[in-house]
Amino acid sequence: KAGVTQTPRYLIKTRGQQVTLSCSPISGHRSVSWYQQTPGQGLQFLFEYFSETQRNKGNFPGRFSGRQFSNSRSEMNVSTLELGDSALYLCASSLAGAQGNTIYFGEGSWLTVV
């Protein structure tokens, strides 16, 4: 079956702009989570959505937001981009987002802020 699909794969934005990243989870998966990965900080959890509701949230400023649609597809938005937002943004899906559920990652969206 198809894996987690993220679009776009690569993008370049200017400081102050905003960006929207999209994620299609594995069919049947209802939990979608987002992570930011940088060489300095590693993989950091942004937020998790389940049945269109944000269920868990990491320690990121309010410029980072997300949503989930009724078909489980998710988007994340970063407003007022800063140079430090340059990172690989990873989406992961799991069946129900519960203990013991494997999470599967997409290929990621590479964001460069200039």
Added chain:
Amino acid sequence: QKEVEQDPGPLSVPEGAIVSLNCTYSNSAFQYFMWYRQYSRKGPELLMYTYSSGNKEDGRFTAQVDKSSKYISLFIRDSQPSDSATYLCAMSPTGGSYIPTFGRGTSLIVHP
């Protein structure tokens, strides 16, 4: 101190060597332990998943958990150049948020 510590490497070994990758952690509530492999410019993929203490083997890979020492390991036998990747450990507690906490990853290079 970060909850999960992992040496970033790089760790360079010759083909055929036994590789040991390790993580230490501070949260005694962690019960689920995972290892992910991430190739360059790709997303992480799950390699091994263990619950509580003990060993788990899958082909050339063995995951080991020592909860008394708060130390987990991933062993790779007969390492291959195709094993060259970044290996991330991750762990989560029982109850509460299941969201795993990741180590920063160890870069492994297996040279022919």
